[in-house]
Amino acid sequence: MKAEETRQVTTQAEELAQNAGRAAMGAEADVTTRLRTKAELEQASELMDVVCERGNLKLAYQRVVENKGAAGVDGIGIAGFKDHLKQHWPTIKAKLLAGDYMPQSVRRVDIPKPQGGVRTLGIPTLTDRMIQQALHQVLSPIFEAEFSESSYGFRPGRNAHQAVKAAKQYVAEGRRVVVDMDLEKFFDRVNHDLLMEKLSKKISDGRVLRLIRRYLEAGMMAAGIVSPRTEGTPQGGPLSPLLSNILLTELDRELERRGHAFCRYADDCNIYVRSQQAGERVMASITRFLADTLKLTVNMAKSAVAHPWKRKFLGYSLTWHKAPKLKIAPTSLKRLEDKIREVLKGARGRSLTTVITELNPILRGWTAYFKLTETKKALEELDGWIRHKLRCILWRQWKRPYTRATNLIKAGLTEERAFRSAFNQRGPWWNSGACHMNQAFPKSFFDRLGLVSLLDTMRRLQCVQ
Numbered sequence: 001m002k003a004e005e006t007r008q009v010t011t012q013a014e015e016l017a018q019n020a021g022r023a024a025m026g027a028e029a030d031v032t033t034r035l036r037t038k039a040e041l042e043q044a045s046e047l048m049d050v051v052c053e054r055g056n057l058k059l060a061y062q063r064v065v066e067n068k069g070a071a072g073v074d075g076i077g078i079a080g081f082k083d084h085l086k087q088h089w090p091t092i093k094a095k096l097l098a099g100d101y102m103p104q105s106v107r108r109v110d111i112p113k114p115q116g117g118v119r120t121l122g123i124p125t126l127t128d129r130m131i132q133q134a135l136h137q138v139l140s141p142i143f144e145a146e147f148s149e150s151s152y153g154f155r156p157g158r159n160a161h162q163a164v165k166a167a168k169q170y171v172a173e174g175r176r177v178v179v180d181m182d183l184e185k186f187f188d189r190v191n192h193d194l195l196m197e198k199l200s201k202k203i204s205d206g207r208v209l210r211l212i213r214r215y216l217e218a219g220m221m222a223a224g225i226v227s228p229r230t231e232g233t234p235q236g237g238p239l240s241p242l243l244s245n246i247l248l249t250e251l252d253r254e255l256e257r258r259g260h261a262f263c264r265y266a267d268d269c270n271i272y273v274r275s276q277q278a279g280e281r282v283m284a285s286i287t288r289f290l291a292d293t294l295k296l297t298v299n300m301a302k303s304a305v306a307h308p309w310k311r312k313f314l315g316y317s318l319t320w321h322k323a324p325k326l327k328i329a330p331t332s333l334k335r336l337e338d339k340i341r342e343v344l345k346g347a348r349g350r351s352l353t354t355v356i357t358e359l360n361p362i363l364r365g366w367t368a369y370f371k372l373t374e375t376k377k378a379l380e381e382l383d384g385w386i387r388h389k390l391r392c393i394l395w396r397q398w399k400r401p402y403t404r405a406t407n408l409i410k411a412g413l414t415e416e417r418a419f420r421s422a423f424n425q426r427g428p429w430w431n432s433g434a435c436h437m438n439q440a441f442p443k444s445f446f447d448r449l450g451l452v453s454l455l456d457t458m459r460r461l462q463c464v465q
Contacts, residue, residue: 047205051134052096060133061085063238064126072125073107073221081126092127099207103128103215106234108222120188122220122234132215132239135208140242142202147245148252153266154241160314161372163263164326167270167316170261171308171324175272177279180311181286182302186267187240188232191295192216195233195247215239241266247294254289263313270313279305315370325374333378336366340386347393355393356451359386363452371461379455383443390451391441392432411440 050056064081071077076084095101106122113119124132140156147155152163171178183189196213203209216233219226233240244266255262255271260282262271271286273279283298283305290296304311308318312329319325339362347355363386373379398404401422408418413436421436431437447453 047138047203048097048099048207048211051131051138051208052093056134056137057130059137060130063133064130069126069129070107070109070123072123072128073105074125074127076126078126084127085130088127092131096131096207096211099210101131101211101214103131103211103218105219105221105226106236108220109236119235120220121236122218123236124215124218124234128215128218129238131211132237135212136238136242139203143242143246143249147249148256148264150256150262151245151249151252151264153264153268154245160265160369163265164314164316164372167263167272167308167313168318168324168326170263170272171318173261175261175274176307177273177276178306178308178311178313179271179273179279179282179286180304180306180313181269181271181283182299183267183269183290184297184299185232186296187235187244189296190216190231190233190244190247192231194295195243198246198250212239212243216243250294251286251290254293255286265314268314270311272308276305316372319375326372327375328370328373328378332370333382336362336382337385340389344389344393348396352390352394353449355390356446356449360450360452363454364457367452367454367457368461371458373458376455376458379458383454386451386454387441387443387446388429388433390446391437392428394441395428395432395437408436408440413440 065078068078092101104125104127106124106128109121109123110118111121144155150166152158152160152166167178192213195216196209199212200209215237217229218234219228220234221227233243248264248267248269251269252262252264260271260273262269264270271279271282273282283303287298287300290298307320308324309320311317312331315329315332317327317329319327340359343358343362344355394407395404398407405415405418405422408421409415413421417436421431421434424431426434443453
């Protein structure tokens with residue numbers, strides 16, 4: 001599934017920050033529309049008037065500015081956004097209320113995927129992001145009550161950690177086979193007609209429906225050329241997550257009708273059953289349901305019926321024990337290692353303090369996301385590997401044997417041992433992992449420099465849970 005990949009495009013830290021922002025947004029949205037009940041919103045034939053209310057727009061503007069982000073096809077960034085609105089908003093608002101507003105094309109951005117290939121994002125202009133956010137704040141209370149308790153993605157008060165804990169509970173109850181379903185290019189394959197049909201059951205304002213349709217069909221610009229869209233909801237806009245939940249709620253209800261235990265985070269859905277045979281049946285039947293009812297395709301190459309400890313869910317995996325423990329999936333560990341290697345490129349020309357300052361936000365964010373892990377070995381090994389990499393930087397920076405010997409003596413080694421170690425003619429990686437470098441620059445040395453320890457941070461986070 002792709003939800004976990006999507007979240008980790010910028011690191012797990014950003015994903016948690018986004019989840020927190022969504023929760024806050026949901027709370028604030030309720031404040032903005034608290035004079036209108038869910039039933040009133042559903043019945044409002046003038047829903048666009050609610051979208052364009054000053055309080056709702058002000059909140060939407062604040063959210064867009066806080067989230068920052070890149071400019072769209074018009075080239076207007078955060079710095080010039082306020083002035084742009086002062087000049088053009090009266091006209092834009094008039095068009096929205098008249099039902100005549102036409103969104104601009106989205107800017108295509110290709111993000112490398114961890115396992116190769118690219119994920120295509122569509123970045124709307126800041127104006128369109130604000131309008132989408134305003135729509136989201138009004139539509140979310142209408143649809144939220146219809147969503148499943150087993151749906152955790154892009155919803156106020158819900159997050160990936162809750163989904164992971166629920167998955168663990170299902171396995172602990174004896175459901176030791178998982179149907180791990182990967183929807184092939186879900187955000188690119190959303191059927192517009194199906195989605196609009198579901199929206200029209202709750203929304204009576206034709207202006208809102210037409211505007212959403214226009215956002216779905218907005219072209220994607222790359223290298224100055226606009227490509228039209230006939231399906232899909234581009235990732236990158238505030239409205240797409242809500243629309244994906246609206247469409248996939250039908251999948252949730254079908255799974256509930258059949259009595260299945262499942263967790264869904266956006267397009268990442270795991271179903272937990274008690275036997276391999278049951279799993280194979282569920283995989284076949286739900287694949288047919290998705291194809292026939294929602295016009296979605298399961299990527300069989302990436303999907304599987306297997307034991308949970310052989311799969312991953314939102315970056316986590318499970319141990320095989322009767323009382324399973326959460327652990328960090330190997331692919332998540334590798335992604336962190338790759339990110340660290342990227343930061344350490346060219347580190348020979350920088351001070352160790354500078355390198356550590358660049359590393360720490362990555363380490364803190366990653367640890368915050370994976371704080372649920374119940375196995376510590378991987379963290380100990382990662383901590384040791386990071387310190388090994390940093391010692392290697394020091395060894396390379398010293399270059400000459402006499403410089404190395406001098407620095408080892410300063411670090412507390414005897415003169416005889418320092419010179420013997422400095423002139424051993426072994427390579428940097430071997431020396432940085434050898435006992436003389438470990439003794440000269442132990443963990444306490446890096447603690448004093450402020451290096452974040454994954455294991456120590458994990459322990460602190462788990463103590464306050």
